[in-house]
Amino acid sequence: MAEAFAPAKINLTLHVTGQRPDGYHLLDSLVVFAGIGDRIAVAPADDLTLTVTGPMAAGVPTDGSNLVLRAARAMGVTGAAITLEKHLPAAAGIGGGSSDAAATLRALAGMTGREVPPDRGLSLGADVPVCLAARSCRMRGVGEGLEPVPDLPPLAAVLVNPGCAVSTPAVFRALAARDNPPMPDPLPSFDSPRTLAGWLADQRNDLEAPALAAAPPVAEALAALRAQSPLLARMSGSGATCFSLHESSASAEACARAVSAAHPDWWVRATTFARTP
Ligand SMILES: C[C@@](CO)(OP(=O)(O)O)[C@H](O)COP(=O)(O)OP(=O)(O)OC[C@H]1O[C@@H](n2ccc(N)nc2=O)[C@H](O)[C@@H]1O
Numbered sequence: 001m002a003e004a005f006a007p008a009k010i011n012l013t014l015h016v017t018g019q020r021p022d023g024y025h026l027l028d029s030l031v032v033f034a035g036i037g038d039r040i041a042v043a044p045a046d047d048l049t050l051t052v053t054g055p056m057a058a059g060v061p062t063d064g065s066n067l068v069l070r071a072a073r074a075m076g077v078t079g080a081a082i083t084l085e086k087h088l089p090a091a092a093g094i095g096g097g098s099s100d101a102a103a104t105l106r107a108l109a110g111m112t113g114r115e116v117p118p119d120r121g122l123s124l125g126a127d128v129p130v131c132l133a134a135r136s137c138r139m140r141g142v143g144e145g146l147e148p149v150p151d152l153p154p155l156a157a158v159l160v161n162p163g164c165a166v167s168t169p170a171v172f173r174a175l176a177a178r179d180n181p182p183m184p185d186p187l188p189s190f191d192s193p194r195t196l197a198g199w200l201a202d203q204r205n206d207l208e209a210p211a212l213a214a215a216p217p218v219a220e221a222l223a224a225l226r227a228q229s230p231l232l233a234r235m236s237g238s239g240a241t242c243f244s245l246h247e248s249s250a251s252a253e254a255c256a257r258a259v260s261a262a263h264p265d266w267w268v269r270a271t272t273f274a275r276t277p
């Protein structure tokens with residue numbers, strides 16, 4: 001029996017800087033992980049099985065397409081009873097499936113003594129290597145280039161998903177430009193959430209504009225967060241989840257309460273983005 005936490009992945013920035021001949025996009029992204037996420041438990045068994053539980057289990061595939069089972073197969077594991085306790089919305093820009101795959105690789109490595117595949121899960125999804133690292137990173141290439149970042153201050157934050165799934169390939173396809181400038185190199189260091197948020201405001205998520213065009217509720221989520229005067233509000237990944245950064249946990253919790261009260265059908269969570277979850 002082994003367990004692993006699958007934290008939500010947040011793209012504080014997401015610059016699309018080019019495109020490979022195979023169509024995949026080159027990224028330059030500052031990635032952090034939240035204190036909330038899914039949970040994976042694995043136990044020895046004769047066959048490979050998956051049970052999905054938890055408050056966000058509805059709609060998550062339970063067949064061989066689930067990234068948890070794909071991760072197990074990528075490790076050559078044919079006998080394991082795996083439970084996925086789903087807390088994160090799916091297809092939401094916070095890497096739920098990718099983080100589940102990474103946590104599965106970690107848990108199965110612990111249980112079986114097998115090695116994680118040499119590509120660190122890249123063939124399962126572009127976000128899997130950074131989710132396997134599960135710590136703040138500058139992510140480049142299509143997702144395989146991972147570099148440590150200067151110490152970031154712990155960040156009080158709110159995550160809001162307005163309940164519409166966004167197709168990652170469709171959002172990439174709708175980009176107006178694919179050769180946008182990267183972040184500065186090296187990244188500066190930040191002594192407070194306010195300094196970091198001020199710098200982030202000059203950076204971008206290049207997928208935000210095409211996601212806003214495809215999914216109007218993203219604009220509503222950003223407006224609801226901005227009405228609470230956070231340090232910054234932005235979309236994560238290809239959407240639709242948006243995040244806000246705050247001076248303090250008390251301010252993040254007050255923001256989450258206000259957004260939840262105004263939009264009881266949205267997924268809203270106050271959390272912390274930290275260097276390690
Ligand atoms: C956009 C990001 C940013 O972190 O996050 P999410 O919105 O998924 O959370 C990721 O790059 C997504 O990673 P992941 O969801 O693992 O992507 P994959 O399954 O490998 O690819 C899904 C599709 O997204 C597009 N894709 C993905 C990554 C990339 N660097 N370039 C792309 O063009 C391709 O159309 C691909 O077919």
Ligand SMILES: Nc1ncnc2c1ncn2[C@@H]1O[C@H](COP(=O)(O)OP(=O)(O)O)[C@@H](O)[C@H]1O
Binds near residue numbers: 066090091237238
């Ligand atoms: N364990 C999983 N959790 C969530 N979605 C999964 C999982 N395995 C496969 N999927 C599929 O992967 C797609 C992308 O989900 P996810 O990784 O949560 O989103 P994103 O890449 O936007 O962060 C979904 O459409 C879903 O059907």
